[in-house]
Amino acid sequence: MPKYQCYWKECTRIRSEFSLFLNRRRPPRFDNHTFCSDECLYTYFKNELNDKWHRLHLEQERRIPRPKIGTILMQTAFVTREQLDEAIRMQTKMQEGRLGEWLLRLGFVDEHQVTAALAKQYGLPLINLKNPDADSDAVRMIPGKIAKRSGLVPVGFDDDQSHLRVAVCAPVDFQFQEAIRRMVHKGIAPYIGDQSAIQHLWERYYEPEELDLSNIPTYSSLQELLVVGNDVVTSAIENRALDIQAELLRDFFWMRLDYPSETHHHFFQFDATTAPVQVPLQGDAEKYDYAY
Numbered sequence: 001m002p003k004y005q006c007y008w009k010e011c012t013r014i015r016s017e018f019s020l021f022l023n024r025r026r027p028p029r030f031d032n033h034t035f036c037s038d039e040c041l042y043t044y045f046k047n048e049l050n051d052k053w054h055r056l057h058l059e060q061e062r063r064i065p066r067p068k069i070g071t072i073l074m075q076t077a078f079v080t081r082e083q084l085d086e087a088i089r090m091q092t093k094m095q096e097g098r099l100g101e102w103l104l105r106l107g108f109v110d111e112h113q114v115t116a117a118l119a120k121q122y123g124l125p126l127i128n129l130k131n132p133d134a135d136s137d138a139v140r141m142i143p144g145k146i147a148k149r150s151g152l153v154p155v156g157f158d159d160d161q162s163h164l165r166v167a168v169c170a171p172v173d174f175q176f177q178e179a180i181r182r183m184v185h186k187g188i189a190p191y192i193g194d195q196s197a198i199q200h201l202w203e204r205y206y207e208p209e210e211l212d213l214s215n216i217p218t219y220s221s222l223q224e225l226l227v228v229g230n231d232v233v234t235s236a237i238e239n240r241a242l243d244i245q246a247e248l249l250r251d252f253f254w255m256r257l258d259y260p261s262e263t264h265h266h267f268f269q270f271d272a273t274t275a276p277v278q279v280p281l282q283g284d285a286e287k288y289d290y291a292y
């Protein structure tokens with residue numbers, strides 16, 4: 001029998017108890033870690049979600065200064081100061097859309113120029129999606145809702161299969177990509193692509209319901225997320241999932257349950273503006289029972 005250790009760092013169970021537990025059933029797993037009991041897994045999950053929530057709020061306060069898209073387009077696409085001012089005026093008046101989009105709508109630039117400017121702005125390579133095609137195995141690694149929400153589409157793998165190549169459009173959110181990396185267990189190699197081509201790939205490779213972002217339950221606090229998250233963990237344990245994963249992505253809560261022959265995804269939204277509240281960890285995990 002393989003040697004297991006409980007991943008919950010404050011677990012106080014003695015090894016012999018753990019062996020007894022293991023004789024009765026396969027241990028529950030979360031994030032590819034093994035736990036001696038469901039209680040330890042729940043406690044770990046609660047702690048992880050708490051950490052992620054706080055990290056998310058810290059990251060949102062940290063903004064990386066980048067060159068302005070308008071300045072880049074003035075240098076690279078012969079956009080004039082007057083055209084830029086008009087686009088900014090429209091953006092302010094309509095209170096929607098990005099500056100690049102307005103310059104495009106007003107006919108001052110073409111889409112490739114905006115895409116090239118974005119690549120410069122974010123310091124990312126360009127990908128030519130003239131004849132949009134993607135590796136469907138790569139596409140299947142990221143659910144449609146996550147792809148759409150993060151403005152990216154997987155297009156393939158790099159040569160040694162360790163990275164997923166993704167085409168992204170603005171706004172590029174590197175934290176979101178980092179969270180996806182943890183969920184798919186592959187590096188993410190982002191390339192800037194034309195927004196229209198990315199849109200086209202979504203529609204080609206995902207079903208409409210996979211891309212549907214309406215009707216996703218929304219919560220306003222970490223406590224509420226923990227409650228729904230615990231329900232998902234409970235069903236995963238009952239149905240003997242091989243592994244459970246959970247990640248907070250900007251304002252999206254993504255849970256992934258791996259079963260022997262299929263993978264289930266659960267999505268929840270949350271209001272990211274809510275002030276972070278520390279959820280107290282439960283005390284010593286109660287005595288676990290053997291009644292599985």
Ligand SMILES: [Zn+2]
Pocket residue numbers: 006007008011012013035036037040
């Ligand atoms: Zn334990």
